[in-house]
């Protein structure tokens with residue numbers, strides 16, 4: 001897997017919302033990518049998430065659906081639970097969630113319920129994304145919370161990890 005610096009000229013995916021690439025966001029996204037790689041090594045769909053507050057990581061997790069036999073064990077859900085336990089508060093104020101894949105409707109709901117003010121994701125998810133792709137749940141004025149969103153941070157690296165994972169699965173004749 002390539003997690004590279006200085007090669008942003010050739011990014012060819014659609015960044016979605018924000019074309020500017022912030023160095024700090026890249027730094028933290030690399031850490032979320034390490035979680036995604038850890039998931040892959042467990043034969044889990046490689047998605048990783050971390051939660052950062054005041055420059056400190058308070059949660060890091062990866063998708064654990066197979067190991068935990070739990071359909072809700074997405075990386076974001078586990079990280080949000082960890083962060084709330086770490087803070088002793090369900091309100092995750094001043095937190096940024098970094099996740100390698102655009103959150104699904106369930107995770108976007110959890111982001112809203114936990115009051116996370118900022119979400120940075122890597123690859124967009126045209127089939128299940130609820131932040132920019134299918135829905136824009138984090139920016140819906142009918143709901144009582146919104147979050148700032150930055151998409152496409154190391155999006156190609158995040159997406160290639162997933163693409164290769166599913167290609168390998170197909171090659172093995174599994175679903």
Ligand code: ZN
Nearest residue numbers: 074103104107
């Ligand atoms: Zn999810």
